[in-house]
Amino acid sequence: MPIHRAIEPGAAWTELVVTDADWDAASAELLTAMLSQLVLIRTFEEFVLDLAAKGLIHGPAHSSIGQEGGAVGSCISLTSRDTVNGSHRGHHQFLAKVLTHLHPDGIDPAKPVPEDVREALLRTLREICGLARGFSRGRGGSMHLRWDEAGAIGTNAIVGGGVPLAAGSAWAHKHAGTDAVAVSYFGDGAMNIGSVLETFNLAAAWSLPLCFFVENNQYAVSTHIAEVTAETRLSGRGPGFGIRSWKVDGMDPLAVHLVLQEALEHLRAGRGPVLVEAEVYRYFHQNGPFPGSAFRYRTKEEERQWRQRDPLDTVARHLVRRGILAQEDIAGCIQQAKELMAELGEVILEPKPDGKPNEKRIKPQEWPDAGIVDEGVRGDLSELAELPFTDLGDHAGELVESSFIGAIAGVLARRMETDPRVVVMGEDVHRLNGGTNGATRGLSERFPERVLGTPISENAFAGLGGGLAMDGRFRPIVEFMYADFMWVAADQLFNQIGKARHMFGGTGTVPLVLRSKVAMGTGYGSQHSMDPAGIFATAPGWRIVAPSTPYDYIGLMNTALACDDPVVVLEHVDLYQSRGPTIADDYDHYLPVGKAAVRRRGSAITVITYLAMTQYVLAAVEDVGIDAEVIDLRWLDRASLDWDTIAASVQKCNTVLIAEQGTQGTSYGGWLADEIQRRLFDWLDAPIERVTGGEASPSISKVLERAAFAGTEEVAAKLRQMAEV
Template identity: 70%
Template sequence: MTSERRLAQAAPWTEVTTTTADWDAADPALLTTMYGQLLLIRSFEEYVLELAGAGLVHGPAHSSVGQEGGAVGSVLALADRDTVNGSHRGHHQFLAKALHHIEPKGLDPRADASADVRALLLRTLAEICGLDRGFSHGRGGSMHLRWREAGALGTNAIVGGGVPLAAGSAWAHRQAGTDAVAVTYFGDGAVNIGSTLETFNLAAAWRLPLCFFVENNQYAVSTSVEEATGEPRLSARGPGFGIASWKTDGMDPLAVHLTTRAALAHLRAGLGPALVEADVYRYFHQNGALPGSAFGYRSKEEERAWRARDPLALVARHLQRRGLFTAAELTESGERAARLVAGLGDELLEPAPGGRPGQRRVRPAEWPDPSFVDVGVRGDLAEFDGARYAEADTFDGQLTERRFVDAIAAVMARRMETDPSVVVLGEDVHRLKGGTNGATRGLKEAFPDRVIGTPICENAFTGTAGGIALDGRFTPVVEFMYADFMWVAADQLFNQIGKVRHMFGGTTAVPLVLRSKVATGTGYGAQHSMDPAGILATAPGLRVAAPSTPFDYVGLMNSALRCQDPVVVLEHVDLYLSRGPAPVDDWDYCVPVGRAAVRRAGARLTVLTYLAMTGCVLRAVDQVGVDAEVVDLRWLDRASVDWDTIGRSVRKTGVVLVAEQGAAGTSYGGWLADELQRRFFDWLDHPVQRLTGGEASPAISKALERAAIAGEAEVAAKLTEMAGY
């Protein structure tokens, strides 16, 4: 007969509650500061709702009124070197960390706020209102609050989107040899998001000093926790991943504080991540100043029961009970905080001309200049001052024939040797003698702590790399085994990494390189064979490099690693085993960002192409015998296209073909042809021609795959057709 044995989780799961004795033992300075932070944050949030009700906050106002105890109780346990990020409902998280940074010795609500505290509240309110003096010049608004100097890495509008980024911060803390930790705040809805669960696993596998702080406010918009999950005690998720977990009452700031201290001791001891679940309650609906009961998904009785446990009132009662505050001092402190916050509005607002009595508007001088709209989507490339550039035909070093894939490994080895900040991560990059294609050959042996094999979790490891880049101490190089896998990590690549520089004011460096292979023609089918260039090139914030020779790969990778923008480097499988000129021992030159290469001069027509299609075009031109100028684009994103080289060729030939292998629907040439016709209409003798694959994704069948993509034969046919123009 079978036998059964009940299994227990290896990681501890603990519930923490406080007693009167805990409150009596608490440091008076801690309780005073706790009350001061709670008062300021509550007053601030109530004022934001007032402005939102008056139409002075453009977009949502996700209030944290009622939830302040979780943020304040936990942040006051942190050190200034620790970092936090948060959710779309993150005013309280941001303010708690920033206030703790400004006033590390504590706040006394009986005294007037310092000039620094007032400046913080004013900048935060300005950001929420979308004004120029805000932390991100109004670009971030309510849901994207960031102050790096205070360790506030940014709140996030994508549910669960910030969790992988916090893992990157935690990794950087540990790699730098510090005992600092990262805390990522998110709600009950994010517990069910794939990026969150992926990061649970990654953090546990890597034993990162990361605290997952779940503010369980009982509802994801209007859907209750009980409806959304079979285990409403959300901290139960932690032990399943091997994460030590705690559950506590988030309406009790001291209980949160003591719980966080226990979690921090675990983290700083190097025992791996921690998870804290704090049960809290938002007094208002998802957005705005109406209660949830007004929308029918909560009862008034439920709301009254939670309000009776208000964290602000709880701390006030204990302060008075212990004789630390009088009733009059509590009242005066509340009035002082309200006056402070209202005064911020007086600085930003003025009476609306011709409006109703009491109606106000934003002072016109407070708005950002509309010309600022696109500034900082990418950096200005000032980091390339002093860079040494080279091209194969003018290179003054020694060249030799080398396999393309060997050039990848060689330049990465050189950069990791000369720059200790460079780290490599991805699936199997540390195994198989250099990953699945040999591109990381020898790196793990030479740099064992900087070549990191990841679990299969594209969202988590891409976001972790994003967090590492934003930390600023390291430069991550991420390998995606296939370009199609980018869409598994689309949130982190497009919503987070691609947008973060611009979203947070245009000055945030994101030194990240993502390498990925284009496997068109390898028989791997529809989900491993796409050319992503057409989508990547139109995504704001990313730069895209597409090398077609070993020499260019070296220079383009050096530029990608020097660049302070995120760069996607595409590698075509057909090129890996191809051979071409490469340096013998000089691996330090750059190919300029935004510089194309004329591979063949000609006067009859211009062909614009990239990656492996460059070789197809050159062979087809020789086969057909047409006098074509072949331009290898090399940089594909909108900001980096070499319009000067293209323009010279177009003015010379008047006829243009954009040739690519990939599918018609996601074609890179679609937007490029449109832009060519806008820029060079007066010099074009004919509409820009395009050559792409078919509509369908490549199939497994060799015959169907070949029919789905464009190659040398299709280029030759198109050139023959165009020769008659």
């Protein structure tokens, strides 16, 4: 008979329960501050639901009415240096953080609402209504509330999507030498999604000051928690990752506050992340002004029972019980808040012309100018204005032959040496003498704090890098061992990192560099051989560089690191062992954004290519003996494309071939062909031709793999065909 020994988790898991004694011990200032926040948030959200009922909110209004206890109880202890983010249901957390930021010592419920609170509520209301003077110029709305100054770093409409970003914020707090913490709020519905679980692990592994705060309101839209998980005690997830975890009644703001006191002590002491599960209840459905029972996934009785534990009533009751406030004071506080919201409504609303009695509309002058629709997708590059841009021919220094992989390691080392903000992370980047290809050789020995070997969890560490970039104190370089892993981290790359700047008003910065390896030809098969350029080119926010020489790698990496936008640096394994001229001992030169390289002058056909395909195109041109002009794009994204060079060449040659190696479906050249035919139609003498790989991803078999992507032979065949017509 085998023996079974009980195993205890390494991290504690406890429930905190308060008694009246705790309520008696709480300071009057704390309780009145809680009351003020609860009243303001509750009244604000009721007003929002009223607007939604009148059709004045475009899109969903996810109210948190009923859940305010968790938000107020947790935020009220945070400083302005601490950061919070949250989910689509985030009005309460955002406002609690903002109100605490504006009045860390509490708002007196007996006094008129302070002017700065009025302004913040108006600005929040405007954002939720999608108006020009909202925090994000109306772009974010209800689900994307951000006010960096207050430490509210952005709520998120992807379930769990904000959690890795909060880890980036926490990493920055820690490595900037502060004791600030990050709190990431999410719901029970996010507890089973990969990015959250990955971030549990990563934050614990790296001992980050991050509070995972799960508001367990039992329903993911209409699906009950018991239907989707066997362990409904969600704080039980924490110990499995080595995370100190608490369960608490989220309807009780004081209980939450007391848990946070313990949690913050743990966090600020540098003992790693914490998990707080607050049991809460939303009185209304997922969104809109109707209760969940109206949609029949729960009963009115259940709602009635939860309402009896209302956090606002609870705090009010104790205040009256302790004689701190009279019932009339509380009624007056609520009345004052309602009048304030009505007044704020008057600021943005007016009677609808020819409408029914009392029918309102948004004042026309409140709407944003539709002309800003694409403004701020990327930055204006003003951060690069002072950089000394040079190209290979501009240097007086000695030219030496360098290997491509050496150029990568060299420029990374140089930047880490001169810029303490640069952080390198990825799988195995700290081992194997510079990662799997030697690109980070020597870095971990010199900069152990800033060279981070990650767990195999692209969503978490890409998102952590994104959060780090948005924080602004560091400049992360994230490595993906294979480009195909972008699908694994797609939410972080495209929904979060790529969109963040624009979505939050178009003014923030996201200085992240993603090194992404293209490995077709190495026999790694269908899931490791893609060229991601075509996908990144469809994603707003990203810039794309594709260096084809060691010199270009250094210059483009330096510019990418100086740029405040996310930049993906494509690296092709075919190039790693190639050699080319660089400037002796110079890793400090910059290539300008949006400048292609004409690798061969010609007048017969314009061939547009990039990355490793450049060398194959040049070989094909010599092979065929055609006078083609070969343009190596260097910068591939829509905003950074060198249209001057392309236009001059097309106007000269009139015939265009776009050549790339990867598969048809995710290929890059489609949008470029589309753009060229529109911009340069009158200069074309033939349809724009393209060379790509096949439809299928490259296989493992060497023969099938070679047949799947394009190289010299495919380009040569196409050039011959074009020359014959």
